[in-house]
Amino acid sequence: MKVVEAIEAIRNEVIAAKQTGLSIGFVPTMGYLHEGHVSLIEAARKDHDFVVLSIFVNPLQFGPNEDLDRYPRDFQRDEQIAQKAGVDVIFYPSVPEMYPTNMPMSIHVTSGVNVLCGSSRPGHFDGVATVVMKLLQIVQPNEAYFGQKDAQQLAIIMNMVDAFNVPVIIHGCPTVREEDGLAKSSRNVYLTKEERDEAPFLYEALKEGAKLIRSGETSRAFIRAELEKRLESGSGKVDYIDVLSYPSLEQSERLSGKVILAVAYVYKNARLIDNYIVDIQGEK
Amino acid sequence: MKVVEAIEAIRNEVIAAKQTGLSIGFVPTMGYLHEGHVSLIEAARKDHDFVVLSIFVNPLQFGPNEDLDRYPRDFQRDEQIAQKAGVDVIFYPSVPEMYPTNMPMSIHVTSGVNVLCGSSRPGHFDGVATVVMKLLQIVQPNEAYFGQKDAQQLAIIMNMVDAFNVPVIIHGCPTVREEDGLAKSSRNVYLTKEERDEAPFLYEALKEGAKLIRSGETSRAFIRAELEKRLESGSGKVDYIDVLSYPSLEQSERLSGKVILAVAYVYKNARLIDNYIVDIQGEK
Incomplete structure (x- = not known):
């Protein structure tokens, strides 16, 4: 090489x-x-x-x-x-x-x-x-x-x-993940032990949101609120939670087609991002 | 083809x-x-x-x-x-x-x-x-x-x-010109006969400006004023007259090195541009 x-x-x-x-x-x-x-x-x-x-x-x-x-x-x-x-x-x-x-x-x-x-x-x-x-x-x-x-x-x-x-x-x-689901990132090294233990909850929340969408929920506001609730308990701060069309990244209050659930979460020395893509037509 | x-x-x-x-x-x-x-x-x-x-x-x-x-x-x-x-x-x-x-x-x-x-x-x-x-x-x-x-x-x-x-x-x-010096342009067809007869004065003015620079004049303001005077008599309107460093196109009140004299002139149905590049060091 x-x-x-x-x-x-x-x-x-x-x-x-x-x-x-x-x-x-x-x-x-x-x-x-x-x-x-x-x-x-x-x-x-x-x-x-x-x-x-x-x-x-x-x-x-x-x-x-x-x-x-x-x-x-x-x-x-x-x-x-x-x-x-x-x-x-x-x-x-x-x-x-x-x-x-x-x-x-x-x-x-x-x-x-x-x-x-x-x-x-x-x-x-x-x-x-x-x-x-x-x-x-x-x-x-x-x-x-x-x-x-x-x-x-x-x-x-x-x-x-x-x-x-x-x-x-x-x-x-596709995103590569740690065994507990945390998305691999160069910035993960900046997490404290407590933050590292907590951080997989981002992916858990995304998966739960995707499950709601798959079960028929089409309200963007509702999904965002549900994700927000799940992240409230964390020790960091939500930067954004959103559900958008993918890959056009447009906001629509009624979800349809391929959508991305995406989150950015700020810890003391690291800002983590993760996302989950659901194809509503394809998976229903 | x-x-x-x-x-x-x-x-x-x-x-x-x-x-x-x-x-x-x-x-x-x-x-x-x-x-x-x-x-x-x-x-x-x-x-x-x-x-x-x-x-x-x-x-x-x-x-x-x-x-x-x-x-x-x-x-x-x-x-x-x-x-x-x-x-x-x-x-x-x-x-x-x-x-x-x-x-x-x-x-x-x-x-x-x-x-x-x-x-x-x-x-x-x-x-x-x-x-x-x-x-x-x-x-x-x-x-x-x-x-x-x-x-x-x-x-x-x-x-x-x-x-x-x-x-x-x-x-x-290099710019290709008509016999009377007017720069060739697709927009020349929009000139009236009178405008077409007059238009070579743009290149004449640029050449005169270049001559002043070659003879030692280094004031941007002076050259611009001289060009302005020469174009005053025209039936159109000056859009800009400028003297800048080339190719960086920066304004400097004292001219040096390679400079471009450039003009844009607006006739009723056509906006014409022309320019002349002088290398002060190279030509002195």
């Missing part, structure tokens, strides 16, 4: 691989890899001959009061995990390599963005879309892999690839 | 050409071709084996009170000109082919945009950047050709390709 830091170097790696007829799978990450990332690498490995992993903590997607500086990083550990999972090249650029000057423009997302994480993290998805567009232009993979855990991010990236006709397939992979 | 209307069709044409080892030159236009466009096609023809011309009047770059509906169109004439100039394929998409739904996001230009045409055409360059990004993703050329006449557009597209690492070379070609 190679590690390259320069844009030109990763391009040369990919060009060389393509010239020998290999197809390219790409897994963009912010590092501090966990089994969720490993599942993305494995999916890419299964479908493609040559797997590129990028590790870049993108300043553009962090707000001024967010956790950019203390976002967890451990490159040596990431390197070992990546090698074991079958990555061919890690692209590990510095901030000046990705942003040699202030960006004179960015992608501005106007749809599916004023809900869920978008409403509490203004500009976040502009930063995500902008860096993913850059990475897709740099790596030029056949297919790129993202986790369903970041459901809004996945929806927006799918929209972006459609909107700008980027020649790549976007692949959404 | 082929004409294709579907995104998939132009992609297949380009893929087939690349597979036989051909390099791709691309000339994006809004049609109603004139000798300016022909010079772009000829430059592409000279450098590349396979030349794609796109003709698409992009609604996104027209403001609500602008001339989208009456923008001149004559596809049959364009087809003849393109064939004669050596185009291999014309990509001629409909609006629904390019924008099947409302765009859920766009490129938002924040630098080099509040001057010249950007200040009188809010959102114009967002529309330009967005459609050019789409066209570059669709066609995936080795090199794309733009006219220096639209100097701000050229600067912003060069910035875009850098900012998003789009794997393409952007080539700026």
Whole structure:
């Protein structure tokens, strides 16, 4: 496995691989890899001959009061995990390599963005879309892999690839969970023992909400209130609870079709997100 | 020469050409071709084996009170000109082919945009950047050709390709002029006989301004005032006159380095633009 830091170097790696007829799978990450990332690498490995992993903590997607500086990083550990999972090249650029000057423009997302994480993290998805567009232009993979855990991010990236006709397939992979149901996340390391013990109740609440929907409940307000009730007992604070159409992320008081139940919950040093997708037609 | 209307069709044409080892030159236009466009096609023809011309009047770059509906169109004439100039394929998409739904996001230009045409055409360059990004993703050329006449557009597209690492070379070609100096433009057909006779004074004024700069004048205000004086006698109205650094398009009261003198002038049915670039260091 190679590690390259320069844009030109990763391009040369990919060009060389393509010239020998290999197809390219790409897994963009912010590092501090966990089994969720490993599942993305494995999916890419299964479908493609040559797997590129990028590790870049993108300043553009962090707000001024967010956790950019203390976002967890451990490159040596990431390197070992990546090698074991079958990555061919890690692209590990510095901030000046990705942003040699202030960006004179960015992608501005106007749809599916004023809900869920978008409403509490203004500009976040502009930063995500902008860096993913850059990475897709740099790596030029056949297919790129993202986790369903970041459901809004996945929806927006799918929209972006459609909107700008980027020649790549976007692949959404299921959320990987701890044994007790907590969604794997790089930010889980910031939970206290008590918080960690409590945190699986997020997924439990989502599953209960999904059960209500499956049993015929179609009121968005009712489901939100039920989820709220279940999370009241927690030691953290609800950032949002919502039930929206998926992947369009529109609010409708009467639920129908494919919907996403989504929650963001704030502990002392970590904000956790999780979601559950139910297809009302499909499952009834 | 082929004409294709579907995104998939132009992609297949380009893929087939690349597979036989051909390099791709691309000339994006809004049609109603004139000798300016022909010079772009000829430059592409000279450098590349396979030349794609796109003709698409992009609604996104027209403001609500602008001339989208009456923008001149004559596809049959364009087809003849393109064939004669050596185009291999014309990509001629409909609006629904390019924008099947409302765009859920766009490129938002924040630098080099509040001057010249950007200040009188809010959102114009967002529309330009967005459609050019789409066209570059669709066609995936080795090199794309733009006219220096639209100097701000050229600067912003060069910035875009850098900012998003789009794997393409952007080539700026010199403005093509009528014998009397008027810059070729699809909008020239809208000039009355009197306006057409008068219009070359725009280029004359720019040349005079450039002469002053070459002779040592470094005051932006003075040059602007001189240009203003020269255009006062005209039957139209000055939209802007400016002298800026190029290609960064920054305002500085003391001129130095490479600068652009630029003018936009409004006649009854046509808004004309022109510019002149002087390299103060290089020419002194």
